Amino acid sequence: EAGVAQSPRYKIIEKRQSVAFWCNPISGHATLYWYQQILGQGPKLLIQFQNNGVVDDSQLPKDRFSAERLKGVDSTLKIQPAKLEDSAVYLCASSLGSLLTGLNTEAFFGQGTRLTVV
């Protein structure tokens, strides 16, 4: 089974520039998550989608971060403008089940995109 695909793997940008990350979840997975993992810390959830709808984005810095999941499949996460403290690995994850049923909730992670803001 193909895993969660993310691109790019690495990105270096200057502060105040814009950047976008792409995620293709496992086929058929209804739930999609974007996490930010700062070096030495656990993943922090930014946003979670159920199909193409946002379920929770309470931890997304909406003044600079945006995400969408058009057609309920692929997703993009954008940062505009980037700050130094945005340097982190951005992980996308997906799970088969619905958050509303609590079944098939195992989250499968992609390899992540390592963002460095200089």
Next chain:
Amino acid sequence: GENVEQHPSTLSVQEGDSAVIKCTYSDSASNYFPWYKQELGKRPQLIIDIRSNVGEKKDQRIAVTLNKTAKHFSLHITETQPEDSAVYFCAARWLPGGSYIPTFGRGTSLIVHP
């Protein structure tokens, strides 16, 4: 919101010894507790999880225990091997319910010396 504390931050053991990692959570509503293993430069992978209706779950050399009253849960690895070396993350969330976000601990770096 939920707060998850994980200890220790680093754990060094000899091959064959046991390793125990502990997590505490703050919100008594949390009922799902997964553990992830993340090898250097790789993605986190689920290794075991437990729901609040059981107190213990075991899968070969890995076990997880849950104390709902004290709001803590632990990962136990027996007969450790060098390939167990990785960062382990605990997490807590409430399911079902999409608006309750999963919260991760800060991670434990386990080093198994041959």
